[in-house]
Amino acid sequence: MKKSRLVVFGISIVTVVVMMIFGSPWIAKNMRLGLDLQGGFEILYKITPLEGKTLPDMTAVAESINKRIDVLGVNEPEITVEGDDQIRVQLAGVKDADEARRIISTTANLTFRDINDNLLMDASVLEEGGATLGTDEYGRYLVNLKVKDTEKFYEATKKVAAMGTGSNLMVTWLDFDETKDSYAAESKTEKPNYVSAATVKEGLNSNTVQISGNFTKEEATELKDLINSGSLPVKMSEEYTNAVTADYGMNAFESTMMAGAVGVIAIMLFMILYYQLPGIISAITIAVYVFVVFLIYNLMGGVFTLSGIAALVLGVGMAADSNILTFERIRDGLYSGRSVKTAFYEGTSKSFITIFDAQFTTFISALILYLLGTGSVKGFATMLIVSTISTLLLIVFVAKFFLKMLVDSGCLDGKLKLFGVKETRVPDVNKGEERFYYGKFAKFDFVGKARYFITVTISVLVIGIGFMAFNGFNGNEALNLGIDFTSGTKITVVSDDAINASTLKDQLKDLGINTKSIKINGKGDTTATVFVKEAIETEKMDSVKASLKDIYHHDVNDNTVTPIIGRQLVKNAFLISILAWIGIMIYISFRFKWDYAISGIVALIHDLLVMIAFCAILRLEMNTEIIAVLLTIIGYSINNSIVVFDRIRDNVKANKHEVITKERYKEIVNDALQKTATRSILSTLTTMMPVITLLLMGSNAINTFCLMLFIGLFFGAGSSLFIAAQLWYQIRIHHKPKKHTKKKRKKEDIEEMIIPGMNDY
CATH class of the missing domain: 1.20.1640.10 (Multidrug efflux transporter AcrB transmembrane domain)
Incomplete structure (x- = not known):
């Protein structure tokens, strides 16, 4: 030893x-x-240029957004440029999602105007990053600004001072909208949209100026930070949102x-x-x-x-x-x-x-x-x-x-x-004894018994088609497509007590929301998922969430997808699946032969169709995560098939010097499956174990995800035994093999005899 x-x-x-x-x-x-584990939000913004301006480089826009996020004090944000005019922002751990959304999408275009809303000057007269927090002699908070172009500032203030008493006001605006903003209207409201309206008695020739307006410390700090972060020369509209409470x-x-x-x-x-x-x-x-x-x-x-x-x-x-x-x-x-x-x-x-x-x-x-x-x-x-x-x-x-x-x-x-x-x-x-134990499946006729699995599969597919037809004829969707593909809004309401679906539906109707469906789940029916066909606008969504929070005393999650993004997701889902099949087919053809690849791909299509059928039967929501499951099962199922193919190839090689008959092909396939069946069952079982625990003990948010994984693993294992191998068998017995000339077996082809003590190392 x-x-x-x-x-x-x-x-x-x-x-x-x-x-x-x-x-x-x-x-x-x-x-x-991530935001689904500690709260936060994810937003996909559509970026369009302001009127009269061109669309800037997306990298520059992303950097500007990052400066805004620094105002929020959020660590390690995820900001991703997608395509030519989209930016995805993911903020995990943000405490006030609504405030964060408002600050990020604010253009922060600072302008100075007279009472007639005529533009006098913009932020270009100020030093970049020169805004600081200060207080006046009474302790009231204000924002100090450093002037870069003192001459232009002097001319502008001199012009305002000449307008006479009552009209000599310089109005400071943040994101002035010419279509709806005006000093005349806003000055009559309790909380005007403009930042301040200061009286100017003479032209100001100074390096520093102040903006005051009965600010709280938080309001003054936010204004200071927004000015320092610079303006965004673009309009940002939300095309996809997902907010999760902490x-x-x-x-x-x-x-x-x-x-x-x-x-x-x-x-x-x-x-x-x-x-x-x-x-x-x-x-x-x-x-x-x-x-x-x-x-x-x-x-x-x-x-x-x-x-x-x-x-x-x-x-x-x-x-x-x-x-x-x-x-x-x-x-x-x-x-x-x-x-x-x-x-x-x-x-x-x-x-x-x-x-x-x-x-x-x-x-x-x-x-x-x-x-x-x-x-x-x-x-x-x-x-x-x-x-x-x-x-x-x-x-x-x-x-x-x-x-x-x-x-x-x-x-x-x-x-x-x-x-x-x-x-x-x-x-x-x-x-001189030879092996006599080949496992529990040694005499099992996989080729002959394949018809039973195929019958079950066909039954599932027929039932699935029946459910899709039934739902379609009754005015419902054949498949329960989630908002990822159809567009719309998903609202998640949490309560300490059981939630009544009809009561919640009436409450939402009073708020101007027509629900598509409401699902009650969670322990004690304390969680409700509401589906709405329309993509609810941000302002209205904020109002709905505030009202529901007053009723149920918990923050509300929301997820919104616009029609444009829905179409993109459908296109990507289709493209992902096709490319995965092509990639796998090329690899298997390279490692094995074309008939192995065809058999494996058909088995994958079988798995895909069965999973879609179960989605129809159980009315499970089809979303982007289901696409992830389908791709995972594609990888896992072909994994099982490759193990079987590897044994089949070994058996074929062992018979390479003779013409293989139909009966011999059946023996080859059965032998390969008998030797790999135990492994397939055990590997499927070990993979199912954590999926089952996730399904029983994990978050409700991934229940559908785990259920589809479970179904896919079961039928994926079955398809590798009863679809892929059987199809390969059918191809081989109907595809005329090349004739082999009999060759004298070489010395290295002869299997080595194991002699204890000599070549048994």
């Missing part, structure tokens, strides 16, 4: 544990939570993190119980995996969102799947009579390329989602990319390293029970 290997193993485990213990507090402290966000964060933790622990326990020692190694590497993914995400400045955490938990399941692939290959070797060392090296070698292919196809889907997705979809894709890369680097190599140290030490020699293998099922190669 090589004790040095055990020492290295022990030191490595201790090092990893210490690293996680001391690193975890830093990770927890530096996590950047309480709602933190509740979602706590419940989702708890559900995710329970799901990950469930996977660890399952791996330990089923695989014994390798399962313990798997549990350790999964813990390292979660730690490293959080660490990488923090270091790259990633923002944790609900969908991002869901992607992480899903990634844990897929990471466990990589271990399952390796461990099942090792078990194959042990059941064939190999020694522990031989089985380990063969298993890790054969499983790597399959793991790489499976993870790479998921990476393709995630990358396309990231490049074309927006908002929460982009966050989901980012986490999925980090997860797939971490799986290849950590789960594969770290797990292999730990297990290799134990195997090479010799302490596992002959101890098959530690791998969950019963010695009674292992042949004695010394007596």
Whole structure:
């Protein structure tokens, strides 16, 4: 026994544990939570130039917006330029979303006018960034301004002074609107729109001037900051909004993190119980995996969102799947009579390329989602990319390293029970025995039984079409399209007591809101989600939210999508799906052959149609997050299919020197499925575990997301066994194969006989 290997193993485990213990507090402290986890808002602005001006560079506009956000004191805002005339702003943790929206979209165009609204001068006469907060002799707050063009300022004030008593007023405006603003009208109101109206008795030739107007300290500070931030030479209109209250966000964060933790622990326990020692190694590497993914995400400045955490938990399941692939290959070797060392090296070698292919196809889907997705979809894709890369680097190599140290030490020699293998099922190669145990599916006819799964699938599709037709004929939408695709407004109301849908509908009707539908959910029916067909304007939405807060005593969340953005999202969703299919098809054709690619894509289309059918049957809301689920299932399902294809290809290669008959093709497919079925079921189970805990314990905001994941995982696993492989079989038996000339088998083609003590390393 090589004790040095055990020492290295022990030191490595201790090092990893210490690293996680001391690193975890830093990770927890530096996590950047998205607006759906700590409250805040997301707005997509349409940028148009002011009348008579050209549209400036979007980067300059984004910088101006960033200066406005500095006024709010919000850390690390997300400001993204999209296209030629759109800017997306995400502010997490902002306390007053309405105030923030007002300040960001304010043009802050400072002008000085006479009582007849004639322009005298604008902010160009002032020094940039020269506004300061001050007080007069009575302690009243005012704003001091530094004058840059003193000559122009003197001429303007001299002109006002000459207008005579009562008319010699210089009116200071912020964002004067010629279509509706006037001094004559505003001077009669209790709270006029202009900033101040100062009496000018003579021309002022000074380097400093003051703006006063019975300001509070907060009002004077805001005015000072807006002037210093500079004016925005554009008009900003909201095309998409999503506001989340802090309480709602933190509740979602706590419940989702708890559900995710329970799901990950469930996977660890399952791996330990089923695989014994390798399962313990798997549990350790999964813990390292979660730690490293959080660490990488923090270091790259990633923002944790609900969908991002869901992607992480899903990634844990897929990471466990990589271990399952390796461990099942090792078990194959042990059941064939190999020694522990031989089985380990063969298993890790054969499983790597399959793991790489499976993870790479998921990476393709995630990358396309990231490049074309927006908002929460982009966050989901980012986490999925980090997860797939971490799986290849950590789960594969770290797990292999730990297990290799134990195997090479010799302490596992002959101890098959530690791998969950019963010695009674292992042949004695010394007596010339061959493998006789091939798992629980050894005699199962997958090709023959495929019709039952296909029948279930067809039934689901027919029922789904029936529901879509029924809803369509009754004046409803065939599918329950969310506001992401149809445009409109979604309002979330939270209460301490149960909410009555009809009462809420009447309350909204009194406020001028005609609801499309109201869904009551949450523990004790304390949360209501209201859907409105129209995209409610900001001012009206603010009034509605204030009224609902007075009634239910909680801040109200709102999400608004304009028709233009709705059409863009539909276009992007279609484009994302097509590109994902093309990317996966090209890769599989390159790694395998065209018939494998066709079979895999048809299986993916099957998964997509089944999920859409369930959306129709259950009337689930179709939104951008559902697109993320579809893309995830595309990656996951093709992952399963690739594992099957890999075994089929091995079997085909074993018969490459002869013409394969129809019956032989059936045997090849059945053999491949019999050897991979256990792995497919186990990997699906481990991936489903965290999804189920998220569904049962996580935030209501991702319930539909998790339910669709669950459905997609189930039918995705089924399609890899009963659709992809069966279609490949049908293509092969109907596609005339090339004739092979009989060749004399080369020496290297002959399978090596394992002789204990000689070539059993």
